[in-house]
Structure formats: C-alpha cells, structure tokens
Amino acid sequence: MPQAPTAKLLTDTETFAAVWKGACGFPSATDGADVDAQVAGMSDAGVVRAIEAGFAVIRDEYAFLARLAASVEHRSRSTLGADSLAKRSGSRNATQLLADRGRITMAEASRLIRVGTATTAPVSLLGERLPVPYPAVAAALKAGVLPVDSAAVIVSNLDEAKLNADPEDLATAESFLVDFAGEHAPDLVRKLAIHTRDRLDTDGILPREEGLVAKRGLSRINRRDGMVRYVLDADPVTAGFMDAWVNGHVGADLRKPRFEASRGADGCDDQHEELDTRTFNQKAADAVVDLLRFGLSTPESMGPAVTTTVVIRMDLDALLTGLGEAQIDGVEQPISAGTARRMAAEAELIPAVLGGDSQVLDLGVSRRLFSRGQKLALAERDGGCAHPDCDRAPVYTEGHHLEWWNAHGGRTDLANGILLCSPHHHMIHNQGWSIKVIDNVPWFIPPPSIDIHQKPRRGGKIRPPKSAA
Incomplete structure (x- = not known):
C-alpha cells in the first residue's frame, strides 16, 4: 500500500516531540513548564538534537508549501483574467497572495513559487502530464533532505544555463548539486551552483557580467540617528577592488602590534599592549575612510x-x-x-x-583657483542649488550670473553670483526667470507665463533663527 504523502511529515513531527521531551532530561519535572524553562533545562547535546529534529519538520513543511505555491501560481496565471485565484482572493498575483496569507516577504513567496514550479510536473494544453523540470531536486525535496533555499539557488542557476547547456550535462550537474546540498549550507551551495552554471554555459558569462555591471550603484541614506548609510551595489570587478583594499588594510591592522608607553617604578618606559576595541566592521569602515583621505590629499x-x-x-x-x-x-x-x-x-x-x-x-x-573660492562662498549662502524646489549639493552646481554675463555684461563676482544645478540653470535661462538677492537671501521671480502675479519664491539655505544671547 503506497505511503500517504504526509506520512514523513507526521513521522518527523512525532520524532521532534519525542526528542524535545527527551532533551528536557526529566519530563515529569517539566510538565506544564513554559518553553523557556524547558529549553533552559536541556543539555547542550539536547538542544542540538532538538534543533536538528525541528529543521527536519521545517524541510517537510516547506516541500508541501512549495507544491502548494506552484498550484497557486498555476491557478493565478494571467490567461485566467478575473477568474484567477489571486484576483478572486483580492491579490495582484500569486506572489502577493502567498506573502499576505503566509505573512512572509515577497522574496520568500517568489522563491517558493520558483521551487514549486520547477519540481512539479507541468500539464500540457491537452491535459497531459509532462516530465518534472528538475526531478533530482524534486526527489530530494520530497525526501526532506534538501532545504528550499538550496533548491532555489540550484534551480535559478541551472535555469540560466539551460538554453546553451547539453541536457545530459545539465542532468549530471543537477544531481551533483543536490548531493552537495544534502550536506552543506545554502551559502556554499549558491557558490558551487554559480560555478557550475558558468561551466555549463561559458557563452553566457560575458552577457551576465555586463548585466551585473549595469546594476552597479551607490545610494546614500540619512538615518534618523544622525548616521549616513552608503549602500554600494558592486559588480564582481568593483567588489574585487573593494575587498582587496579593505581586507588588506584590516588584515594588516589585525597583525600590527599596538603598544603604549608608561613610566615604570624604576623610571624607565615600560611597554604595555594597547587593546584595539574596534569591531571588524568598524575597522573595515576606517579602511575605506583612509582611502578617501588619501584621494583627497592627492587631487592631482x-x-x-x-x-x-x-x-x-x-x-x-x-x-x-x-x-x-x-x-x-x-x-x-x-x-x-x-x-x-x-x-x-x-x-x-x-x-x-x-x-x-x-x-x-x-x-x-x-x-x-579663485573661482573655486567664489563657489565655496556662494555655497555657504545657497547651501547648494539655490532654487526653492531643489536639494542638490554644492558639488552638483555651477555658478550663474544674476545679471547675465553675455546679455547684460554682468560681473563675475560674489554679489552677482548664485549656485544652480544644471537643469535649473537651463530653466532660468530658457524660461525667463529673474533672481534677486535681498539680505543675503535669493528670491526667484517667475515669468508671467508661469505666474501672472510673478510672486517671488524664496530660495537658498533655510537657516534656523539665531538664539537670543
């Protein structure tokens, strides 16, 4: 008689309960105690056994969730229109439905759908069951030996190589990665899957590399606590330079002896080791700052x-x-x-x-040069682009003559200057705005075509009132 699909889940759940009870040491003494008290009574070995048994249950559950996710995706396909399961449930698509009902992230919901679709036999237009796209992944997932995270990285990387890879090589790579994933964490599986993908599809390396370079970027976030967070999305080459600099400097810093001198009782200088209390992340940040200081000190x-x-x-x-x-x-x-x-x-x-x-x-x-000094002085007054609707920093601005240099013979001096970013500089010239500086505050006067009343708009830096001293 075939085993019920949920048999392994039930067996592993019973095993988890038994391991938990045994790990407590004295079950009769812990009956009715809360979870924290029971865990506190476990030995180190008991905690580890309970963790292993608990993760076995999680792997079983996620195998079912992936299968259900594939079904939700199929029942929510766009060709069904308003009859799709997601639309009838009030969600935009299958991913949002899973995220809302499971209270999980969109990324995790998308991962479940990807794994479930890759390990479920699709149905043809004639209603026939087709082969499972990744049978080795499906079998390992069903057996509870493959975490969903590992299954996801295997599937995503083999999907990228599938177009140009030999089918037999692809099947061999799938089995190899599944066997490896049964004994190793998803982070290691991901690294091996990437190398496997590139060996299967050497022609795709350059296009993938160009795609990563196109995604590079640096964003700046002002945090509420006063810190400024820089988020660097680095392509492999950029990451190589960054890692070489940071790791080299942090490594040298870790190996460097640190001492401080103190006067001993005999009047001689004694050497005492000075402990460096910085964390690794703080040392890495300091290494980047050192690089920036070096660049600023050698502008040539x-x-x-x-x-x-x-x-x-x-x-x-x-x-x-x-x-x-x-x-x-x-x-x-x-x-x-x-x-x-x-x-x-x-x-x-x-x-x-x-x-x-x-x-x-x-x-x-x-x-x-002196023109640079003029711009620095204007930056103090204007704070950057002086336009009321702009927050561009001074480095993104250029000097603008209040009385135009070419049309009105305006002088190139501080009294006749203002800082504008390039778009607003062009706007002022092209649309006929005028600017006046009154009591060190720039005022922008729109042309009648924009404001028939030509009401001046305050620009420049907004300063807090001076305290009464």
Whole structure:
C-alpha cells in the first residue's frame, strides 16, 4: 500500500516531540513548564538534537508549501483574467497572495513559487502530464533532505544555463548539486551552483557580467540617528577592488602590534599592549575612510576636472572657543566645533568661518583657483542649488550670473553670483526667470507665463533663527 504523502511529515513531527521531551532530561519535572524553562533545562547535546529534529519538520513543511505555491501560481496565471485565484482572493498575483496569507516577504513567496514550479510536473494544453523540470531536486525535496533555499539557488542557476547547456550535462550537474546540498549550507551551495552554471554555459558569462555591471550603484541614506548609510551595489570587478583594499588594510591592522608607553617604578618606559576595541566592521569602515583621505590629499591623481574638497562651516565664536557646533558640507548631522578645528588642519579641508548674518569671513587656504573660492562662498549662502524646489549639493552646481554675463555684461563676482544645478540653470535661462538677492537671501521671480502675479519664491539655505544671547 503506497505511503500517504504526509506520512514523513507526521513521522518527523512525532520524532521532534519525542526528542524535545527527551532533551528536557526529566519530563515529569517539566510538565506544564513554559518553553523557556524547558529549553533552559536541556543539555547542550539536547538542544542540538532538538534543533536538528525541528529543521527536519521545517524541510517537510516547506516541500508541501512549495507544491502548494506552484498550484497557486498555476491557478493565478494571467490567461485566467478575473477568474484567477489571486484576483478572486483580492491579490495582484500569486506572489502577493502567498506573502499576505503566509505573512512572509515577497522574496520568500517568489522563491517558493520558483521551487514549486520547477519540481512539479507541468500539464500540457491537452491535459497531459509532462516530465518534472528538475526531478533530482524534486526527489530530494520530497525526501526532506534538501532545504528550499538550496533548491532555489540550484534551480535559478541551472535555469540560466539551460538554453546553451547539453541536457545530459545539465542532468549530471543537477544531481551533483543536490548531493552537495544534502550536506552543506545554502551559502556554499549558491557558490558551487554559480560555478557550475558558468561551466555549463561559458557563452553566457560575458552577457551576465555586463548585466551585473549595469546594476552597479551607490545610494546614500540619512538615518534618523544622525548616521549616513552608503549602500554600494558592486559588480564582481568593483567588489574585487573593494575587498582587496579593505581586507588588506584590516588584515594588516589585525597583525600590527599596538603598544603604549608608561613610566615604570624604576623610571624607565615600560611597554604595555594597547587593546584595539574596534569591531571588524568598524575597522573595515576606517579602511575605506583612509582611502578617501588619501584621494583627497592627492587631487592631482584624479585629473584637473575633478574637484574634491571637504568644507567645514562654523561660526567665528565656535572657532575661537572650540565650543558649539560645525557643519560638514552636504551632511545633515552637525559635528562639534572641537572636531571641526582638528579636521580643518588636514589637507584639502577648508574651514568656512562665518560672522553675523552668515557673512563669509574666511575661506581658509586651498590650492584651488579663485573661482573655486567664489563657489565655496556662494555655497555657504545657497547651501547648494539655490532654487526653492531643489536639494542638490554644492558639488552638483555651477555658478550663474544674476545679471547675465553675455546679455547684460554682468560681473563675475560674489554679489552677482548664485549656485544652480544644471537643469535649473537651463530653466532660468530658457524660461525667463529673474533672481534677486535681498539680505543675503535669493528670491526667484517667475515669468508671467508661469505666474501672472510673478510672486517671488524664496530660495537658498533655510537657516534656523539665531538664539537670543
């Protein structure tokens, strides 16, 4: 008599219950105790046995969920229109239905659908059952020896190689990866699956590489706690350079002896080891900062078109007393005036010292041309692009003559300058806007074609009111 489909799940669930009870050591003493108390009473070996038994149940359950996910996908196919299961359930598609009902992420729902579809026999237009796309994965999943995460990476990588791979080689690779996944974690399976994919489909390596390069990017996120998070999506070559720099510097830092000198009782200097309390992530971050400092200190290596200067702005009182706050150009969170004074002594860091009404008193010393100094002074007043609807930082802006240089003979000096990003610079020229600076505040006056009343719009940096001292 054939075994019921749920027999293994039931058996493993009973095993888990028995292992749990046995791991508690004295079942009679733990009856009625809460879970935390029972776990606290387990030995180390008991905890490990319970974990293994629990994961066996999870693998069984996910095998069923993947099969159900494939059915949901099939019943929600777009050709059914309003009759699809997802639409009738109030979801956009099968992925959202699974995510909503299972309270899981869209990524996990998509993974279940992919695995379930790849391990379920499809039905032809004539109603005939076709071969399972990945039979070895299906068998291992059903047997409870293959986690869904490992099944997903095997399927996704073999799918990419399927078009150009020999069917026999593909079947051999599938069996090899399934056997490997039965003994190793999904992270290792993913690495091996990627190498296997590339060996099966050597012609596809270059297009895949170009696709990864196209996905590269760097995003900047201002966190609520004042930190700034940079998220770098790196293609393999970029990641290679980044890893080589960070790992090399962190590795050297870990191997470097650190000592501090102290005066001993005999008057001689004793050497005591100084412990470095930084975490690995902190050391990696410091390695990247060291690279940036090096680049800023050697601007000639980046070519004449690249201008990289860190500007630190502070009031004159803060400069003299070392008390209060300062601002790094483009960074929302202020720093202490003491930190700013220390930073200002470094190469290519310009202290912009301000007096009353934010008048620029001093721009420090830099190796930039005078026009660069003018732009730094304008950046203090405008904060970046001065247009009311723009938040572009100063580095993305260019100088604009309030009285146009070519049409009105406007002078190239601070009183006749303003910072605008390229799109707003073109807008001002092409649409006929005019700009006036009143009490160090730029006002943008639209043409009648945009506002018949030509109501001025305030631009520039919004400054907090000065405290009454």
